[in-house]
Amino acid sequence: MRWDIFCRVIDNHGDLGVCWRLARQLAARGESARLWVDDGRALAWMAPGGCPGVAVVDWSDAEAVEAAAQAAPPDVLVEAFGCEPAPALIARYAEHARTPGFRGAWINLEYLSAEPYVERLHTLPSSVFRGPGEGLTKRFFYPGFSPRTGGLLREPELAARQAGFDRASWLAAQGIGWQPGERLVSLFCYEPARLAALLGQWAAGEAPVRLLVTAGRAAQAVRTALALAADAPAATAGRLSVHFLPLLTQDDFDALLWSCDLNFVRGEDSLVRALWAGLPFAWQIYPQDDDAHHVKLEAFLDAIEAPPSLRAFHRAWNDTHDADPSAPDAATLDDWARAAQRARDAQRAQDDLLTQLMRFVDALPRP
Incomplete structure (x- = not known):
C-alpha cells in the first residue's frame, strides 16, 4: 500500500522523529x-543516509505539492498530530477514497498519553x-500504554539489536x-529549573558521574548552569x-540510552526509546501554560507503576513543587531499573503501534 505521512515541525524535532520512525518501519515491511x-x-543529522523505500517531500515546495496532486494518491493518509x-493533497486523496473497493484510510495519529481519554477516543x-x-x-x-490503545512504535529487531x-x-x-566505576548519565532536556541543583549534588557526591549532554537546548542549559x-x-x-555530544542519528541516540546507567529524556519520541532501553530514566514532559502536563505526568507514572522515589524525582524534575530532586544513589537506581524493566516487559507483551495500525486499516469496511 501507499502511505503518505504528513508532519509539521513545531519545535524540538520530536514530531519529525516519530514520523521518521513510522516511515522507516513501513518501508521495512x-x-x-x-x-x-x-x-x-533535522533529517540531515537524524537520518543522514535516508532510508530505501521512504521518499521525503518538502511540504512548502509548491511544485512538489502540484506534482503529487497529479501522481498516484496514497491508500493511507496519516495526518500526524x-x-x-x-x-x-487532500483533494487528490479524496478522489481516490471515493472509488469503489478503496481499502485505505485517513488516520489522525495523535500524541502519546496515558490519560483515560485515550482509551475512550482510540x-x-x-x-x-x-x-x-x-x-x-x-x-x-492514539499511541498508548494499555491494550485498549494503539501501543508504541517498536521495530521487530529492536531487542536483538x-x-x-x-x-x-x-x-x-x-x-x-x-x-570503569564512573556512573554514566545521558541528558536530553529542555531547561529544567532544578538542573543547577542536580549538577551541584553530583559534583559534591561520592560517586564519579560522567554526564553525556545532547546537543541543542540541553547543552545550552548545562553551559548556563555551570x-x-x-x-x-x-x-x-x-x-x-561533563561531555558535550554532537547531534546524534536516531540509531546513535538509541545506543546512547543503552550505554547509560541513568537517562534523562524529554517529549515523546525519546521517552518511548528510554522505555525500550529498560534502564533507569527520568522524563521531562513538555510544559504547558495551564499545567495540564502535570496531569499527563501523573497518568504516565501510574501507567508504569513507578515506585515512590521515581515519582518524587519526576515531580521535582518537572517543577510540580518547590523541592529540588535528589540525585539517586545506587540502591535507588536499582529500584528504578526494576521498574523500567517491568514497564518494558509489559509493553513488549503488546503488539507494536504499526502492527496495530496496519491491522486496523485492513479491517475497515470497504465503500
Missing part, C-alpha cells in the same frame, strides 16, 4: 512511504464536514573517555565530568 514535512532539515495537510471516527475532504471520515489513532550492543566500543567510537563558554567541549566540577 515492504510498504511504500512518503513523508511530507514542512521543515526536514492534527497538522492539516495541503488542500490539494479508533473513533470523525466526519469531515467541509473542505476538499468533505464527506470522508478520519479515524483517531540491544542484546548485541557493545557499550565500550560505542563509547570509544564517540570519543567518550569513560572509566557558567561555561558556548564552545566548551567538556567540563569538570568536583566528581562531575
Whole structure:
C-alpha cells in the first residue's frame, strides 16, 4: 500500500522523529512511504543516509505539492498530530477514497498519553464536514500504554539489536573517555529549573558521574548552569565530568540510552526509546501554560507503576513543587531499573503501534 505521512515541525524535532520512525518501519515491511514535512532539515543529522523505500517531500515546495496532486494518491493518509495537510493533497486523496473497493484510510495519529481519554477516543471516527475532504471520515489513532490503545512504535529487531550492543566500543567510537566505576548519565532536556541543583549534588557526591549532554537546548542549559563558554567541549566540577555530544542519528541516540546507567529524556519520541532501553530514566514532559502536563505526568507514572522515589524525582524534575530532586544513589537506581524493566516487559507483551495500525486499516469496511 501507499502511505503518505504528513508532519509539521513545531519545535524540538520530536514530531519529525516519530514520523521518521513510522516511515522507516513501513518501508521495512515492504510498504511504500512518503513523508511530507514542512521543515526536514533535522533529517540531515537524524537520518543522514535516508532510508530505501521512504521518499521525503518538502511540504512548502509548491511544485512538489502540484506534482503529487497529479501522481498516484496514497491508500493511507496519516495526518500526524492534527497538522492539516495541503488542500490539494487532500483533494487528490479524496478522489481516490471515493472509488469503489478503496481499502485505505485517513488516520489522525495523535500524541502519546496515558490519560483515560485515550482509551475512550482510540479508533473513533470523525466526519469531515467541509473542505476538499468533505464527506470522508478520519479515524483517531492514539499511541498508548494499555491494550485498549494503539501501543508504541517498536521495530521487530529492536531487542536483538540491544542484546548485541557493545557499550565500550560505542563509547570509544564517540570519543567518550569513560572509566570503569564512573556512573554514566545521558541528558536530553529542555531547561529544567532544578538542573543547577542536580549538577551541584553530583559534583559534591561520592560517586564519579560522567554526564553525556545532547546537543541543542540541553547543552545550552548545562553551559548556563555551570557558567561555561558556548564552545566548551567538556567540563569538570568536583566528581562531575561533563561531555558535550554532537547531534546524534536516531540509531546513535538509541545506543546512547543503552550505554547509560541513568537517562534523562524529554517529549515523546525519546521517552518511548528510554522505555525500550529498560534502564533507569527520568522524563521531562513538555510544559504547558495551564499545567495540564502535570496531569499527563501523573497518568504516565501510574501507567508504569513507578515506585515512590521515581515519582518524587519526576515531580521535582518537572517543577510540580518547590523541592529540588535528589540525585539517586545506587540502591535507588536499582529500584528504578526494576521498574523500567517491568514497564518494558509489559509493553513488549503488546503488539507494536504499526502492527496495530496496519491491522486496523485492513479491517475497515470497504465503500
